Amino acid sequence: MADSSGTTNRAARLELDQRVARELRDRLPLVAERTVSAITAEVPSYSGTLTGQMRDKIENAVRIALGTFLQLLERSQGGNDPSTPLVPALEAAYALGSGEARSGRSVDALLAAYRIGARVSWRELAAATVEIGLPAATVAEFAELMFAYIDELSAASVAGHADELASVGRARRRNVERLTQQLLAGEPEEVLSRSAERADWPVPETLTVALLPQAKLRGALALLDERTLESSEELPAGEPGEETAVLLVPDAHGDRRRQLARVLRGRRAVLGPARPWARVCSSYRRVLRVVELGIAHPAEGEPLDTEQHLTELLLSADVEALTDLRARVLQPLAALPAATAERLTETLRCWLLHQGRRDDVAADLFVHPQTVRYRMGQLRQLYGDRLTDPRSLLDLTVALALPVGDTGAG
Template sequence: MTDHSAGTSHRAAHLELDEQVADRLRGRLPVVAERTVTAITAEVPDYSGTLTGQMRDKIENAVRIALGTFLQLIERAGESDPSTPLNRALEAAYALGSGEARSGRSMDALLAAYRVGARVAWREVSTTTVRSGLSAETVAEFAELMFAYIDELSAASVAGHADELASAGRVRRRYLERLTQQLLAGEPEDVLHRSAERAEWPPPRTLTVAVLPRSNLRSVLALLSPHTLESGEDLPGIELAEESAVLLVPDMHGARRRRLVTVLHGHRAALGPARGWTRVAGSYQRVLRTLALGLEQPSGGAPLDTEAHLSRLVLSTDPEALADLREQVLSPLAELPPATAQRLAETLRSWLLHQGRRDDVAADLFVHPQTVRYRMGRIRELYGERLNDPGTVLDLTLALAHLPAE
């Protein structure tokens, strides 16, 4: 601002303006301000219907002060520091731009208002200068200086607008980051609602967690809702091949989930279930538990979908309990040679999963159906009536669901 101020002030020192003409111009300032605001309201859509009442009075006063400062600049051109009035005007213009950004009006709207204001103001001012008998050369110099002054005011307003947006953007990003961490931590609903309001984030019906390499983040975010939240926090207890990011994607429940799967295709992602937005911590924990299982990424580039591994997740919730259950239900086989016990356990598992269909069991185990018949006869001898007990069948099914084959 300082360099601009010095330049305009220096140029103003070479403009001779009769004191009587300056008084006439100063007397026209209220009319100029009123007509300027009327034109801005009529020609700039963003200001239509907004500059009324006290707001209109405030803007008209700002226009009067700006033009009055311009006249004061010319009148004080011979002083030791003629830039002082202009500095004050530039500070006011900067504050105006900052305030317009806070009001939600765009920089384009602000510049459009300046263009309209400059045109109307010069039309009114030029009429007064011409009627006052100023020479054509003086009027031209007056016009050049006035438009340079307005350019400097608009530049200061643009700077204030941009700085306000940058500052507000940084603050909002911090609020969004805090909200994301609170969601992942499962904070109480009242805390989450307050944080969402503070971050100006519209709560969706559901959120779905996706974890993917940070190197793939930008391309994925470009295809998702702008209200998607992201966290770069390290995943506790999970070792991944590269730095990862966590996304909280709004409203991808039901049939929309297929679209999210498509967006994540080829990005080595892990995808949790959709949850009510205040309960998304459950989706996050589901992803972490699935990653902890060490499952391989599906072939073809599809994401690792936790919904496809629910039984594994259920059985891995308490590994010690599963081991105890397995030992308990396989106790009738404990006295057999290990290889024999393993074969019978595999046969029993297949028998349960195929609901006793002997040919399907044989195909599953790559043995002859008669072999299946023999093994099941042996198992019935060892278990007796317990194989007819629904509770025992449930325990066997759970214990043997993921029995590793040798």
């Protein structure tokens, strides 16, 4: 770290001979001890932490920092390059800030320690300069230069602290992104557990996938669990050029699913099922399948809940098989005119779904109950005993579960 400050230049103007500097240097052990005592007493983050070897280490660091300052003054009087001792001091201060960030202490605690250190150091050294008999102007210049030096050290420490946090933040973001992709890809649980540990991500009981437009993401994230993971992709079923956000929401199972649905209301979201956290890939596949089918969102703005469309998902799993089954069970109607076959097929579908309740079938078809009775008479003639055979009724129900003409393929 290069020295670009004016402290070294100003040091040359201070009339402080080597004898005085040596006398001040003799006071450094006491200054360091009292400085560390004040920091531990006044800064809660350091209370109880600066003990034993750690205290000795910090006291030594204070002695070195103040010793570097005095060395700077001595060199300035000797005509040598005064920047030489300051460069390692700034580098050490930068490293101190970085280490404090890794230890979890805030920059506020670090700056508080510097403020207290500056106060105590100056109090002790000022008393020494008065005892030595330095002129008042020299003492004032000494004080100004010392505080400027400590300001430079604190600025270097703040830079080290900020850079360390930024580096840690980037590393964690990379680890979280890797974990998210591994979860969506269905990696083995042991791989996921290691990735979760590296990402410092607390493992939940379940994860639920939600898809929504990227433009509607921020407002939702503010209301969701802070452990929520996110990814993004462009889905063919979305609006042209629209990027879609993929959210993995922790512990949104049971009654909390309704709360998640409320958060996603009005955001054109697709909500997958809750799954054990390491098996969230199945929730993701479920959501993608619903998007592929092109199932419409509820008109009232509720999220499209995949749990409400399990029949369509099941029947669309093998579209050719469903088509073949439908053709087979409708074979008795094959010889009829197309319009007649369509009316009877829809009547049979409603009859199956309403378990033969004639008035309900009539209401669903918007016809008179006698019309339903007439059509069912035709169907009984065409199907015979198959309308009372359990296996045939199962085939008919599955084949006609979706509206006529809809194979579930979207």
